[in-house]
Amino acid sequence: MTRTLRTLTALIATLGLLAAACGGSDDAGGSDTKAAFVMVAPVGDAGWNFMHNEGRLAAEAATGVETAFVEAIPEGGAEFDTAVQQFIDDGYTVIFSTSFGYMDATEKFANENPDVVFEHISGFKMNDTNFGNTFGRMYQPRYIAGMAAGAATETNKIGYVAAFPIPEVIRGINAFTLGAQRVNPDVEVEVAWTATWFDPTVEGNTAQALLDAGADVLTMHQDSTATGQAATDAGATFIGYHSDMSSQVDAYLTAPVWDWGDRYADVINAAANGEYTPESWWGGMADGVVDIEIPTSSPVASEMQAVKDQIIAGEFDVFEGEILTQSGDVMVADGEKMDDGSMLGMSDFVAGVIGSTDG
Amino acid sequence: MNEVTVVGLLVDVVAFGLMLYLAALGELIAEKAGVLNLGVEGMMAVGGVAAFWSGTEFGSPVIGLIIAGIAGGLLSLIHALVAVVLGGDQVVSGLALTIFGLGLAAFAGKDYVSLPAVPQFGALPLGPLRELRIIGPVVFNQSWLAWFAVVLGLGTWFVLERTSIGLGLRAVGESAATADTAGRSVVRTRVIAVGVGGILAGFAGAYLTLNLAKGWSEGVTAGRGWIAVALVIFGAWRPGRTAVGALLFGGLLALEPRLQTFGVNISPILVSMLPYVLTIGVLIIFSIQSRRRPSVAPAAIGRAYRREER
Structure with missing residues (x-):
């Protein structure tokens, strides 16, 4: 039941994305790096997803790179594939998947799309070229x-x-x-x-x-x-x-709070400069990803x-x-x-x- | 385990139980008229967001309750239109109502997620009764909406069992064709019953967001509407037995997190299954009994009525 609901939500989100991408293509210029974020729940929740969206906005401000996001995308569903494929088709070159359950699907996309950088949050899988993971020492x-x-x-x-x-x-x-x-x-x-x-x-x-x-x-x-x-x-x-x-x-x-902005900006900058190297990045307070x-x-x-x-x-x-x-x-x-x-x-x-x- | 923790548990048992009771009463009324409405979860969600919005906007839980009732009632009219007036499948229409209601509530409430607490339903001015040991906090200090739920339960019993309106409603639910022949408007009775059910589900949603969850967020109903549907079966379609079941199921909801603080190490996931296990058990008992005597379920439940089809 929730699945059907989420399918509809994902469909609407994808359509919205399409519209946004069409509308935004005129003023896109300069850098060809664009970063997209996939979130498991609505970003208005003051919790996990809210802080990822804050990080996205901070990274956008710091790097000047255009970003976009989709929310309420269930783990382990076709909605994730649809959303990520749409981002890739729209020319997004860095994709952050911010929920543990996206790990395997992210790995699959990373192997099929060697030109796109994939950073997965809170997981442990990676490859040698374009797929790494990030977490914080909360x-x-x-x-x-x-x-x-x-x-x-x-x-x-x-x-x-x-x-x-x-x-x-x-x-x-x-x-x-x-x-x-x-x-x-x-x-x-x-x-x-x-x-x-x-x-x-x-x-x-x-x-x-x-x-x-x-x-x-x-x-x-x-x-x-x-x-x-x-x-x-x-x-x-x-x-x-x-x-x-x-x-x-x-x-x-x-x-104790999350602050993803700097880490996101680093990944985006590395990708933009062609210097991205995948790692299992577990940052602490020294890196600013967690704080109090x-x-x-x-x-x-x-x-x-x-x-x-x-x-x-x-x-x-x-x-x-x-x-x-x-x-x-x-x-x-x-x-x-x-x-x-x-x-x-x-x-x-x-x-x-x-x-x-x-x- | 001491007096404070036990009283705390009992306060929650009554509050959760009566929240479930409001929704279950509404479903009972609809089912007594022969209409199964599986949209309770959706109507509760819409009532919950309506109560949160209007309660905050106007600073009044009463207005929140009224708006929640209107919202739940309006939503239920979709089911009434599809399943009663047009004679569509009650199960499909009800399920669709839940999916639609949850989505609509999530959309309407996306700006209210995690906002601070809103006005709550307060206790009745019962003075010294509220200070009594154990019984004070557990019974007399409950919100007036809890008392209102009890009054509605008594009222429902009285109307169903002691008035001609109730007789007509039950007749429509047992044998629509007979009631029609006797001059009852089947469609009108059923639409009203479904509407009242929607209003009560909206009330339950208001109880949930204003007094129990103390805030709105997507998924706040978390399956409690389904427990209300199960409760009607558990209560054998009788307001009194449903009230007992409500306290039992409410007790399980309240017990779930507290067992651990009592040092009992049972998984909360296991406890959250118990209302459904009990309902299945009761269904089995009913099925065995119905071989010997008439079923306790309204005979015409789930069946659309069309005058020319006999």
């Missing part, structure tokens, strides 16, 4: 967000509304917990799974359950602001995710800033031993740092998290 600002939460809680209980128990989410929960424990050794982080990326009702309901369980600070790994609404209604503190939610949520303190604003009202603001500077300078790693798992086993030995492979496959909670990774 766990770094998550750690700093955890510090703000650890200092803000009076009940020593922080609630974490989380979507699915996959490594990306578990990594964020662990980093957040380690940050909270850094400033408050007694703190516990209770996790409740929603089994959905986006369902404001369930998210809000889950947030309320965590508040009832004694949490006075909430954060989330979801795509809506419902957790923030629940925190506001209960007079609790809210740490957001994805974007600055201060204008939507009264209880907002700060948030230090809330001046926090009692640990200066320590947060210091940690941020250390991470950016490469002097501190979030997953530096000794770190124990929930069950007391050693996750990272004393003096060691976790490698990227282990981080990308993280499947255990650290000590201090309440909840199960079974979902």
Whole structure:
């Protein structure tokens, strides 16, 4: 049913694209590089897709290259193929596919269209010529967000509304917990799974359950602001995710955020100069792809800033031993740092998290 | 698990249950008149976006509710036109209504996604009753729309079982030809029943966006309209039993995220399946029973009525 709906949406989007391309062809001139973005959901959601669109606009401003996007294109459907083929036919030379599930389809297009650069977000596949992937070390600002939460809680209980128990989410929960424990050794982080990326009702309901369980600070790994609404209604503190939610949520303190603009601009410039080399690019705060604003009202603001500077300078790693798992086993030995492979496959909670990774 | 968490759960059980009940009552009325309307999900979505828009625009949840009812009602008239007046297939028309309604709501609401909370339906001024332990927050502190849902349920039972209007409506749903012979306008009765169903689905959408999700976004209904359709079957087309089912299904919706905070490690995905599992179970029981005694479903449900076709 949603599929039919999305087919229609994609059809309309494609027609719109066609119209836009026809209308825009007159004033197109100068550089022949054009960048297109494929998004999995509408860009108006203040979450994942919203930030990709912000990145697109920033990259357009920085490079002067014309960009376009299509939204609400489902993963694993014919709509993706239609949209990407349309972009290629219209002369777009750089295509960003911004959802994990686009990975295989993007690979297929990359191999069939060697003259077009394909950059896939949040996946792991690539080739040697025109297909790379990009992601951000969100766990770094998550750690700093955890510090703000650890200092803000009076009940020593922080609630974490989380979507699915996959490594990306578990990594964020662990980093957040380690940050909270850094400033408050007694703190516990209770996790409740929603089994959905986006369902404001369930998210809000889950947030309320965590508040009832004694949490006075909430954060989330979801795509809506419902957790923030629940925190506001209960007079609790809210740490957001994805974007600055201060204008939507009264209880907002700060948030680890995405900032794709510079990375997009780099890829577009490299493609325009014929210097694009595919890589598995996993950028951190030093690269600007992830960030967090230090809330001046926090009692640990200066320590947060210091940690941020250390991470950016490469002097501190979030997953530096000794770190124990929930069950007391050693996750990272004393003096060691976790490698990227282990981080990308993280499947255990650290000590201090309440909840199960079974979902 | 302590008193706060249990009270929190019960508050959600009642709120979710009565939101489902509004939508299910509407569907029950339409089905009692012999019209299956699978468009509940779409009508709820349209009602939800209409309530969010008008509630914010005019700063009043009452206006939000009225506009949501009008929006849901107008949408249901498409189904009434296709499936009742023109005698089209009720299943196809209803499904189309859901797809169309979800798309229309997503389009109309694209500028309201993730906007801050809007005016909500407040509690009734019940004074000290609201301060009572457990029963205060769980019952007396519920929004007036929740109470309104209960009143509508009682009203629906009374009209269906105790008035000639209800008798006529049930007759149309059991045997349209007989009702027609007796001088009832089958088409008029069915159009009105479908319209009332649409209004109530719109109300449920308003309840959802203003009080439960506290905001509009595409996909906010998330299948809850389908739960309402299942609920009517579960409740054996009776307002009272449907109310019990609504609290049960609402309880499952509310329990889903809370089980984990109680330390019970059952996947929320599994819990979200339970309303449908229960409905299938009840359908099996009904099917076995109907071998021995008449089916509990309205006999003419799903069948278009054309006067010359007997």
